[in-house]
Amino acid sequence: xxxxxxxxxxxxxxVTFINAIDVNKFSRLISRIIQKLHLKxxxxxxxxxxxxxxxxxxxxxQALSLVLETAAFMLEQAVYHNVKPASLQQQLEAIHLNPDxxxxxxxxxxxxxxxxVEKLKHSTFAPKKLExxxxxxxxxxxxxxxxxxxxPSAVLQLGxxxxxxxxxxxxxxxQTSWTLRNVKQLxxxxxxxxxxxxxxxxxxxxVQENAFINFNHQELLDFYNKLEIVQGQLDxxx
Amino acid sequence: xxxxxxxxxSFLGGRIPPEIESMSKNLKDVDQEMFRKILKAVVSALEGKxxxxxxxxxxxxxxxxxxxxSHIIAxxxxxxxxxxxxxxxxLKQEAFRDDLRELRIPEDFITDFSSVVFGNRRAALDAATxxxxxxxxxxxxxxxxVDVAISTSSLARALQPxxxxxxxxxxxxxxxxxxxxxxxxxxxxNVALILxxxxxxxxxxxxxxxx
Numbered sequence: 001x002x003x004x005x006x007x008x009x010x011x012x013x014x015v016t017f018i019n020a021i022d023v024n025k026f027s028r029l030i031s032r033i034i035q036k037l038h039l040k041x042x043x044x045x046x047x048x049x050x051x052x053x054x055x056x057x058x059x060x061x062q063a064l065s066l067v068l069e070t071a072a073f074m075l076e077q078a079v080y081h082n083v084k085p086a087s088l089q090q091q092l093e094a095i096h097l098n099p100d101x102x103x104x105x106x107x108x109x110x111x112x113x114x115x116x117v118e119k120l121k122h123s124t125f126a127p128k129k130l131e132x133x134x135x136x137x138x139x140x141x142x143x144x145x146x147x148x149x150x151x152p153s154a155v156l157q158l159g160x161x162x163x164x165x166x167x168x169x170x171x172x173x174x175q176t177s178w179t180l181r182n183v184k185q186l187x188x189x190x191x192x193x194x195x196x197x198x199x200x201x202x203x204x205x206x207v208q209e210n211a212f213i214n215f216n217h218q219e220l221l222d223f224y225n226k227l228e229i230v231q232g233q234l235d236x237x238x
Numbered sequence: 239x240x241x242x243x244x245x246x247x248s249f250l251g252g253r254i255p256p257e258i259e260s261m262s263k264n265l266k267d268v269d270q271e272m273f274r275k276i277l278k279a280v281v282s283a284l285e286g287k288x289x290x291x292x293x294x295x296x297x298x299x300x301x302x303x304x305x306x307x308s309h310i311i312a313x314x315x316x317x318x319x320x321x322x323x324x325x326x327x328x329l330k331q332e333a334f335r336d337d338l339r340e341l342r343i344p345e346d347f348i349t350d351f352s353s354v355v356f357g358n359r360r361a362a363l364d365a366a367t368x369x370x371x372x373x374x375x376x377x378x379x380x381x382x383x384v385d386v387a388i389s390t391s392s393l394a395r396a397l398q399p400x401x402x403x404x405x406x407x408x409x410x411x412x413x414x415x416x417x418x419x420x421x422x423x424x425x426x427x428n429v430a431l432i433l434x435x436x437x438x439x440x441x442x443x444x445x446x447x448x449x
Binding site: 038076079080081082117120121122123124126127128129130131133135137139143144145146147148149152154155156158160211212213214215217219220221223224226227228230231233234237 | 367377390400403407
């Protein structure tokens, strides 16, 4: 079985610090970290909380940050390989973590682990995700070109959420057309042939995009039949 | 609506539109061939086609002064557009012909009008006119895909199915999005629910009454 954690220099250093921490405080620390582990971009502790921790655990800023990162890393590895708690405990003791601390890890993992794995299984990324399904059934009585209709028509509202909630608008060379680009961490990329030096950037927070689709009876029936085929495929997987 | 043919129950409603009144006065100067040419142009106008060229050539080739010709064309357009608004189930051919007779339109022309309203081009005509009406986009193309995520950066063994959908709507917009399995179930359930409600609605008596 591949070892989860290689004993590098920084791991050794972190282990020394961790071993010095009081076991009860450590237990609460690990619980908190594992709760926030599925939120990749967010900090586990706010600035204030980190300062308090530094005092409580008598660690300086660098040492604290090393401890937090290492603990998180150990848990991430456990999640990635979906190890059993006993195996985790063994592996941690192998890199010279004290048995009491190793036990804290494996106990927290045993309680909170399965839930975390489930959460991560469901957090896939895709540019747009269906978040909301709403609908309205109308009876259309007439329109400009036709009187006396009485035809049922349904409007389906699909709420689509963009994964990147921040979207940049960058102009291309022609004055009236704009290209949408997603910017995450890297800088801005301008259209190659664009002559304009400064781009006007508008930061938009696009939370949910709605798609409204109209269906008459036959169209809805066709759509439903297609959904049934998809369901059949999903069923065949289990 | 009664079936007696007083002016009130004409397919045109209580008041005869002025262009139709003036058309019937002017129609006696029009021969069958000219009438049929104009009728053809009016029908293609109803279908949304550009018929300025045709109209110009009709105007040039005819002896009728332009002003009277325009009354005739306007009247014919109005007769047809009012007639095709009413579903064929409600407006019977005989009633239509009677109404036109009341307007003192010559019998041959009535037959020509009838052949447009009740002929086999009617369905195409209806489809063309309803295109201009406001409506929300409909689903033109629907493609889907079932994926299984085998592993991710957080999990070596994820084995999580998901559905990817691609929809092209009639107004040209394009949506590609992922549907988690739980949301897919919700979507499927809701669509089934709407279908059930539609069926219930269609069975209700109010829809069965023909008016």
